[in-house]
Ligand SMILES: Nc1ncnc2c1ncn2[C@@H]1O[C@H](COP(=O)(O)OP(=O)(O)OP(=O)(O)O)[C@@H](O)[C@H]1O
């Protein structure tokens with residue numbers, strides 16, 4: 068039996084620039100932990116993809132995710148497992164990782180035309196927005212889907 072096709076969407080960070088160059092343009096970029104996937108995530112990724120020719124998702128490595136303070140046992144899913152789940156989505160063209168606290172350095176390397184986050188972010192406050200705008204790109208937040216968050220889901224599972 069052959070390996071699932073979605074595995075080819077996952078690449079190491081040092082291969083990301085070359086892979087991005089061969090994707091249909093314009094490239095939309097987003098990032099995050101995506102620990103336990105929910106409806107808010109998949110709606111937001113589908114809307115992000117519709118803004119361009121391809122969607123690149125950069126995941127926080129496990130070490131980077133732990134530093135975000137989402138909880139002592141977070142992320143629940145390891146980086147390789149989170150990458151598989153994200154790569155299996157139709158909306159996603161390429162998945163890679165970043166190990167820093169923010170994706171600024173990776174964004175500066177990849178120079179996407181569009182940067183998106185969910186509506187829980189104020190894009191005007193992000194250094195990444197200023198980077199993308201410096202090469203003529205744009206940064207925007209996609210409307211938040213109320214009632215969906217991984218942290219709330221984990222609490223519900225634990226507390227019943
Ligand atoms: N309900 C939602 N609607 C739209 N976008 C969302 C929603 N939840 C998260 N996002 C977006 O998905 C990306 C990844 O978010 P993240 O992994 O932090 O999800 P989360 O559910 O908020 O997780 P956590 O509760 O662990 O912080 C971010 O860009 C975030 O803005």
Ligand SMILES: O=P(O)(O)O[C@@H]1O[C@H]([C@H](O)CO)[C@@H](O)[C@H](O)[C@@H]1O
Nearest residue numbers: 098099100101127167168169170193
């Ligand atoms: O999954 P999250 O918590 O939305 O992802 C974080 O997003 C931050 C955002 O891009 C502001 O800079 C980022 O800095 C952080 O490393 C997580 O990816």
